[in-house]
Every structure is written in C-alpha cells, then in structure tokens.
Amino acid sequence: MRRNVLIGAIVAVAVAIVVAALVALAGDTAVTAARFSAIRSDHTALRAFLQRMPKGADLHVHLSGAVYAEDLIAWAKSKSLCASLPMKIVACSEPESQPIGDAFKNQPFYDDLVNALSMRFFLPNAENPSGHDQFFATFGRFGGVTWLIPAEMTAAMLRHYAGEAVQHTELMITLLPYDYGPKLLAAIARVSGNDERLQRLQAGDLSAAVAEASKTIDGWVKRIDEVLGCDAQRSQPGCAVSYKYIAQINRNADEANVFVQTAFAAALIRTDRRVAGLNFVGPEDYRVARADYARHMQMIGFLARDVPVALHAGELWIGLVPPEDLTFHIRQAVEVAGARRIGHGVALAYERRSSELLDAMRRKPAAVEVNLTSNDVILGVRGNDHPLMAYWAARVPVVLSTDDMGVSRIDLSNEYLRAARDYPLGYRELKKIARNSLDHSFLDAAEKDAQLRKFEQASAEFERAVASERGLLRGIGALIAGLFRWP
Ligand SMILES: [Zn+2]
Known part of the structure; x- marks a missing residue:
C-alpha cells in the first residue's frame, strides 16, 4: 500500500515536471499565440501586444514621407524657412510667405500646416479631390525642408x-x-x-x-x-x-x-x-x-x-x-x-x-x-x-x-x-x-545572420514575458487551448 502511494507520488511529480517543462520550453510560443487569440477582438490589448512584439x-x-509633420515644422523653423499659401514650405524670399516660426504662436496656422503635410483630417477639395492626390501633393509641400x-x-x-x-x-x-x-x-x-x-x-x-x-x-x-x-x-x-x-x-x-x-x-x-x-x-x-x-x-x-x-x-x-x-x-x-x-x-x-x-x-x-x-x-x-x-x-x-x-x-x-x-x-x-x-x-549574408539571431532572441524574450505574465496554471490552460485553436 505504502509502496503504491510512493509510486503514485513519483508519477504525479514526474507529470508535473514534464508539463512545467513543456510550458517553459516549447510552450512560450504556444502560450503567446493563445494569448493573442484571446485578445484579438480587444483592440486596446491587441495594440499593446503588437507594440511590444518584435517586428523585424x-x-x-x-x-521624407516617414517623418511626422510636427517634426518637419520644427526643422523648418530651425532652418528659418517660411510657408507659402496654400501651405508649402519655402524659402522666406518667396513673396507673401509667412515664417514657419509664427506657427508656434498661432495654433490654427500650426494645424493647417500639419494637415497640409499629411493625410490628417483630409477632405476632398478642388485642388486635391482624392486621397491619392493629397497623398502625393504632400511631398511637394515638405520638399523645401526635407532635402x-x-x-x-x-x-x-x-x-x-x-x-x-x-x-x-x-x-x-x-x-x-x-x-x-x-x-x-x-x-x-x-x-x-x-x-x-x-x-x-x-x-x-x-x-x-x-x-x-x-x-x-x-x-x-x-x-x-x-x-x-x-x-x-x-x-x-x-x-x-x-x-x-x-x-x-x-x-x-x-x-x-x-x-x-x-x-x-x-x-x-x-x-x-x-x-x-x-x-x-x-x-x-x-x-x-x-x-x-x-x-x-x-x-x-x-x-x-x-x-x-x-x-x-x-x-x-x-x-x-x-x-x-x-x-x-x-x-x-x-x-x-x-x-x-x-x-x-x-x-x-x-x-x-x-x-x-x-x-x-x-x-x-x-x-x-x-x-x-x-x-x-x-x-x-x-x-x-x-x-x-x-x-x-x-x-x-x-x-x-x-x-x-x-x-x-x-x-x-x-x-x-x-x-x-x-x-x-x-x-x-x-x-x-x-x-x-x-x-x-x-x-549581406553576415549582417542578415546577425539580425536573424537578434530577432530569435528578442522573440524568445517577448514570448517568455507574455507567458510569465500568464502564470503557470493559466499557461498550461493556454497551451492546451492553443493546440485546438487556430489562428
Ligand atoms: Zn512606396
């Protein structure tokens, strides 16, 4: 009888160790994938997850199209540039142009600049009747500073x-x-x-x-x-x-x-x-x-x-x-x-x-x-x-x-x-x-290898962090759920 209890205890401990090892080793990716599935319709949690997720x-x-208008305006001010109407960054020798620096004392002027240099609050108009036209027009407007x-x-x-x-x-x-x-x-x-x-x-x-x-x-x-x-x-x-x-x-x-x-x-x-x-x-x-x-x-x-x-x-x-x-x-x-x-x-x-x-x-x-x-x-x-x-x-x-x-x-x-x-x-x-x-x-090949290794390491750390936030029991649950759930 005592022998059976002992064997039972050993088996239980062994099973617990195997499950814990599974979660700890192969499980982090599965737990992270299960976490993602659970939050995919909660866009607040999903955004936070994706912000942290290594994206290569x-x-x-x-x-020039990658930087935000607010940065472009600050750089244009530091270079003592002006804005011509309708809202193009130019040298201040342009007739009827206004110093960009004025935008820092005039919120409507600042807002108009941000809108002209981006898709923010875009409404079709006679000059730019479509998103396509507005999008490509922005490059001509900020080219005076980006170069x-x-x-x-x-x-x-x-x-x-x-x-x-x-x-x-x-x-x-x-x-x-x-x-x-x-x-x-x-x-x-x-x-x-x-x-x-x-x-x-x-x-x-x-x-x-x-x-x-x-x-x-x-x-x-x-x-x-x-x-x-x-x-x-x-x-x-x-x-x-x-x-x-x-x-x-x-x-x-x-x-x-x-x-x-x-x-x-x-x-x-x-x-x-x-x-x-x-x-x-x-x-x-x-x-x-x-x-x-x-x-x-x-x-x-x-x-x-x-x-x-x-x-x-x-x-x-x-x-x-x-x-x-x-x-x-x-x-x-x-x-x-x-x-x-x-x-x-x-x-x-x-x-x-x-x-x-x-x-x-x-x-x-x-x-x-x-x-x-x-x-x-x-x-x-x-x-x-x-x-x-x-x-x-x-x-x-x-x-x-x-x-x-x-x-x-x-x-x-x-x-x-x-x-x-x-x-x-x-x-x-x-x-x-x-x-x-x-x-x-x-x-090149060596640089790529180094970046891929860095990515694998960053992904492993991210998944470990997500899994540890879930705790062991919930991790095991997520792992089991992950086996049956896609995507
Ligand atoms: Zn492109």
Missing part, C-alpha cells in the same frame, strides 16, 4: 523604431548628387543604345558622382550618431537599430534621365555597402510611368541585374488607369527587371495568368511589401479587396511595411494591427511575417 524590419519606407535634413530624418526614424521593437529598416532617398544629374545626362545626349550609353557614363562622371554620394553619406552617418548621442556601447535609443539606404529613381522623369539615375544607383550599390538596393518611386499611374513602364523594366534588367532591386509595381486599381495597364506591371518587375521585392502588388487580380505569377514569385523568391493603410488611403483598397491573403495562400513571402508613416500618420504596429483585425492571421503568422522582413532584407 520596416522595408518599404520613403524617408536639407536627411540625417536628422534618419535619426528620428531610428529612435522611433527602437520604441516599437523594429530592429532594421531600409530607407528610400534620392542619392544622385544634384550637380551630377545634368552632367551625366549631357554625356548620353543623342545616344540611344544601352551599351553605348553605359560606356559614355563610365568614361565620364559616373565614378565621381558615386564618390561624391558616398562622401555625403559619410557626413550623414556621423551626424545621425551625433543626433542620437550614440556612445561606444550604442545603448541610446535608436543607436542599435540597423539601417540601409535604398537609392530611389524618379520614374516620371524622361527616359534618358531614368537611365542615368538607374546607372548611378547600380554603381553606388556596388561600391557603398550602406546603400543596399534601388527602387523606382513616384506615382505608377502617371502618364510617363505608364508609357515607359516596359522600357524601364528592360533598363533595370540591363543596368542592375547584379544588385538588389525592389520595385513599386501594381500600386494600381481598376478605374485609376486603363485596364491594360493592370495586366503586366508586377510580372515585368519580377521577370524582366529581376525585382527581389515588389512594393504593394495590389493589382494582382488583374495581372494576366495571376496564379502563374504567384508561382514565379514563390519560386524566385520575390517578396511582396504590403502597405495596408497606404493602399486604403491612396487606392481605396482594403479588407477582402486587398490581395494580402492571395499572396499568403500562394506562399509568396509577405512583409508588412509602412510606406509613408508620417503622411499616413501611422506606425508599423498599426499595420500589424490592421493585418490582425482584417485577416485570419494569428501570432505565428505575424511572427513569420516579421521574420520574412529580415529574411528578405537587402542586408
């Missing part, structure tokens, strides 16, 4: 990312030095062949332009560390966030100009590891971007086959452009230009043989950078109209990104919240998306 990288970011402060904007973004568990970003910015554009363009005047154009650029000022751009970036890097107050341990907020620049090319410039910008971007990427890739920017629905689309893709295939390319493709919808334009942009970006990442890809449903295209993207692989808020405010595409789940179901690598968080007045946690709110994606799926963002970053 924000890969699709236009630097002066690339380092300050970068520092602001890195500090921001540190506060929402983002460890890496790739920031799109124009890198072709201002003086070199006309010189390089003159070198290929009246020359149309790809080979001859490239030879002329290489024999001319291409290397000098690249060296000048690298020197400019040297200055930014130094200034970014100063602004953030980074010490040797890099312990100040933002100092540990990794970043690369993406050389952007204005796709609505004339054909020869786009060739020059692309040749320059590819040459810079080859020589400066702080510039990790290139991207074409500007509205894809504008006349030049549409008319030259196929030519642009061939140009990229010729000039930039050997460097990382991400391309805005399929940021279009029925009605915005003629139907034919909806049928080939994503495919040509992947197959002709060799893009490793597609920005937006919203027009997937209209592409010819879209299921074949999805297969090609999965095999390549070409990731899709999904920008949910941007697609909503610019294209009016949201919920089930968005192809996010079609990409997911086809096992195309999906990442979530912000596009222009300052213009849209969002952050990356908000995009994860939208994904959790509008699509059947659970914690494990969102974690996969976060991991994808590092996997499909343009970091």
Whole structure:
C-alpha cells in the first residue's frame, strides 16, 4: 500500500515536471499565440501586444514621407524657412510667405500646416479631390525642408523604431548628387543604345558622382550618431537599430534621365555597402510611368541585374488607369527587371495568368511589401479587396511595411494591427511575417545572420514575458487551448 502511494507520488511529480517543462520550453510560443487569440477582438490589448512584439524590419519606407509633420515644422523653423499659401514650405524670399516660426504662436496656422503635410483630417477639395492626390501633393509641400535634413530624418526614424521593437529598416532617398544629374545626362545626349550609353557614363562622371554620394553619406552617418548621442556601447535609443539606404529613381522623369539615375544607383550599390538596393518611386499611374513602364523594366534588367532591386509595381486599381495597364506591371518587375521585392502588388487580380505569377514569385523568391493603410488611403483598397491573403495562400513571402508613416500618420504596429483585425492571421503568422522582413532584407549574408539571431532572441524574450505574465496554471490552460485553436 505504502509502496503504491510512493509510486503514485513519483508519477504525479514526474507529470508535473514534464508539463512545467513543456510550458517553459516549447510552450512560450504556444502560450503567446493563445494569448493573442484571446485578445484579438480587444483592440486596446491587441495594440499593446503588437507594440511590444518584435517586428523585424520596416522595408518599404520613403524617408521624407516617414517623418511626422510636427517634426518637419520644427526643422523648418530651425532652418528659418517660411510657408507659402496654400501651405508649402519655402524659402522666406518667396513673396507673401509667412515664417514657419509664427506657427508656434498661432495654433490654427500650426494645424493647417500639419494637415497640409499629411493625410490628417483630409477632405476632398478642388485642388486635391482624392486621397491619392493629397497623398502625393504632400511631398511637394515638405520638399523645401526635407532635402536639407536627411540625417536628422534618419535619426528620428531610428529612435522611433527602437520604441516599437523594429530592429532594421531600409530607407528610400534620392542619392544622385544634384550637380551630377545634368552632367551625366549631357554625356548620353543623342545616344540611344544601352551599351553605348553605359560606356559614355563610365568614361565620364559616373565614378565621381558615386564618390561624391558616398562622401555625403559619410557626413550623414556621423551626424545621425551625433543626433542620437550614440556612445561606444550604442545603448541610446535608436543607436542599435540597423539601417540601409535604398537609392530611389524618379520614374516620371524622361527616359534618358531614368537611365542615368538607374546607372548611378547600380554603381553606388556596388561600391557603398550602406546603400543596399534601388527602387523606382513616384506615382505608377502617371502618364510617363505608364508609357515607359516596359522600357524601364528592360533598363533595370540591363543596368542592375547584379544588385538588389525592389520595385513599386501594381500600386494600381481598376478605374485609376486603363485596364491594360493592370495586366503586366508586377510580372515585368519580377521577370524582366529581376525585382527581389515588389512594393504593394495590389493589382494582382488583374495581372494576366495571376496564379502563374504567384508561382514565379514563390519560386524566385520575390517578396511582396504590403502597405495596408497606404493602399486604403491612396487606392481605396482594403479588407477582402486587398490581395494580402492571395499572396499568403500562394506562399509568396509577405512583409508588412509602412510606406509613408508620417503622411499616413501611422506606425508599423498599426499595420500589424490592421493585418490582425482584417485577416485570419494569428501570432505565428505575424511572427513569420516579421521574420520574412529580415529574411528578405537587402542586408549581406553576415549582417542578415546577425539580425536573424537578434530577432530569435528578442522573440524568445517577448514570448517568455507574455507567458510569465500568464502564470503557470493559466499557461498550461493556454497551451492546451492553443493546440485546438487556430489562428
Ligand atoms: Zn512606396
């Protein structure tokens, strides 16, 4: 009898140890996933959860559109700039302009500036009848200050990312030095062949332009560390966030100009590891971007086959452009230009043989950078109209990104919240998306390995913290529930 009691006690203790070990080891992810399922309709708890959740990288970011209007206004004041009406940041030599500094004593003026530089409180009007028009108009309004402060904007973004568990970003910015554009363009005047154009650029000022751009970036890097107050341990907020620049090319410039910008971007990427890739920017629905689309893709295939390319493709919808334009942009970006990442890809449903295209993207692989808020405010595409789940179901690598968080007045946690709110994606799926963002970053192999290790560690710590907040008994309950519940 006593022997049976003893055996029973030993078995009970052994079972308790095994269950506790399960929760402690394999269980943290399951407990965290169960916690996520339990709070997914409680948006207050969900937002707090997603804010803390390690989110890897924000890969699709236009630097000037990423900073908030309030920061832009403060920088414009510090540079003694003015606002012209209706609300564009300009030099104070502009007639009838008003010092930005006045906005700090005049709340309605300040409010008008914030609204003009972003989507806040936007109402359709004669000048900008749609969200699309307002969105793109903001860039012209804040361009008078943003070109002066690339380092300050970068520092602001890195500090921001540190506060929402983002460890890496790739920031799109124009890198072709201002003086070199006309010189390089003159070198290929009246020359149309790809080979001859490239030879002329290489024999001319291409290397000098690249060296000048690298020197400019040297200055930014130094200034970014100063602004953030980074010490040797890099312990100040933002100092540990990794970043690369993406050389952007204005796709609505004339054909020869786009060739020059692309040749320059590819040459810079080859020589400066702080510039990790290139991207074409500007509205894809504008006349030049549409008319030259196929030519642009061939140009990229010729000039930039050997460097990382991400391309805005399929940021279009029925009605915005003629139907034919909806049928080939994503495919040509992947197959002709060799893009490793597609920005937006919203027009997937209209592409010819879209299921074949999805297969090609999965095999390549070409990731899709999904920008949910941007697609909503610019294209009016949201919920089930968005192809996010079609990409997911086809096992195309999906990442979530912000596009222009300052213009849209969002952050990356908000995009994860939208994904959790509008699509059947659970914690494990969102974690996969976060991991994808590092996997499909343009970091080199050693940098990527280091960032992935950092992500695994941060995720393990996050899950351990969530599990410990739940306590052992509730953790066991959540673990069991997690086995039967999806997502
Ligand atoms: Zn974009």
